[in-house]
Amino acid sequence: MEIPGNIGLEYFTILIRDKGSGFLIKMTGNGQDCNYNEDTVLILCSMDKQQKLNLFDLTMIVIGLVIGLGIFRTSKDAAAAALTPSIFFGAWIVGGIIAFCGALTYAEIGSRYPVTGGYYKIFSAAYHPSIAFAINCVILISNAASLSGVALIGSEYISQVAFAHEPSSFIKSMIAMSAIIAFYGVNMLGLKISSRVLNILMVIKVGMLLIIIAALFFPKLYHSSNEVVSIHNSGFWAIVLSFGIALKAASFTYGGYQQTINFGEEIENPVRNIPRGIFMGILIIVALYLSVSYSYYKIIGFEELKQAKGIASVVAEKMFGETGRYVASILLFIAVLAYVNVILLSNPRVMYAMSEDGILPGSFRKKDKKRDVLTVSLTVFASICVIVLFFADTFDKILSFSIFLDSIGMATSAATIFVLRKKTKHLDGTGIYTIKFYPLMPIVFVATYIFVGTMIAVDNPRYAIIGTSVFLVFLALYFIIKRIRK
16 A cells, blocks of 8 residues: 555655554655555555544544554463462552553653654753664664563463473573564565455454463363462562563553553544544453453462463463364464564564654665665564574563563653653643642553563563663664764
8 A cells, every 4th residue: 555645745644553662653744755555564554634542532542552462461470470360360450550550650751742753852952862763773672672671471382282392481582583584585686565454463462361361261271270379378479570660561461551642643633533533442441451361360279370371372272172273373473474574574664764853864764666665774673583582482582582672762752741740830820631649540550560570570580680681782872873973
């Protein structure tokens, strides 16, 4: 689908979702500015600047932004970290509350500073261009890590079909790398996959979620050894660390709501509809995630869940036998492949946009016009994904690395609201959306991500050091580039 070239600059807005913890790319312009293919995930294409998102639209967008493939793996990680089922379910509930606070915070930021360019422009306005450059690069690496993590989820599921015995982490990592490299090749060829293929991804996700929840209606499938676990013998800090690491897994699964930053100027009656739409969307997501996690808990068993492989396929096997396990594993692997393709399509375009703004070198704008492929950007992003898999060959390692980077990005981006409130006081009372419980909500959100980042640093200091180093390297690189240009 080529964007028509005869649309006026002020009449064209397109939002493209980069699921996971990535960007929502927002472009305004004509066909030359917005040359996106049909196999990107199109959320909104407004041909009339008067069109606005209503309450239902916003609710569905919030749900679509958040629900990904993580729920088919991260419940295991949250259970492994949790000392008790109460901590396990508490992490999912608190994660939903934090997602609600964060979504409303980003919605106000988007209302106060509705610019094309997302995080980079907002960071530049609130802090400094060097911070904007470093954070955007960190977010891109976090996106690559998230993609690698999801590819590993797919390799875990397909390994159950391809191997008689549990393969090593190296083999799973090679399968994940192969999927990334294969779709890198597909994108380099400029092969256009129909948007119907991406719709299959949503059908598989929703279908699997419903199957897992439906298992709760068959008590005969319940695991018999769920016992009440006591934490009386555990120290206070052990409980805090347990909750923090469980919340890390939940945070990965809830990611995506931050893209409400793009909707402030697109909402019909924003003062009323933004909080309602976000609340209903997050409420539905929390209900789904709690239901799915409760099903894992009841069907697999809490202690068994900590060690289970391919938890969604385990539930499918209990419901439909061995055939159900194989079918579920194959379907989820297909869903992963579709996701890999979407992220490989969208993130190079973010790098292209950063290059156009002069943040990245001009080579990132290099395009094969015949095939409509951003060759350099695509190659660099795919390489980052493979490098992450090479150094962090298990999902838990990638999860720690990705969420630590996210903690930097989320805490600093949400904190821009304190600066923007002062700089845009003249907008108060003009109809823009503002948080009712300010500054409580953004403070809770920022403090939570600082807490999660700290818990990761305590539990796995190596990845915290690497994540901090990545940020500092890009920060220094900005000033080096500026000095060379002078």
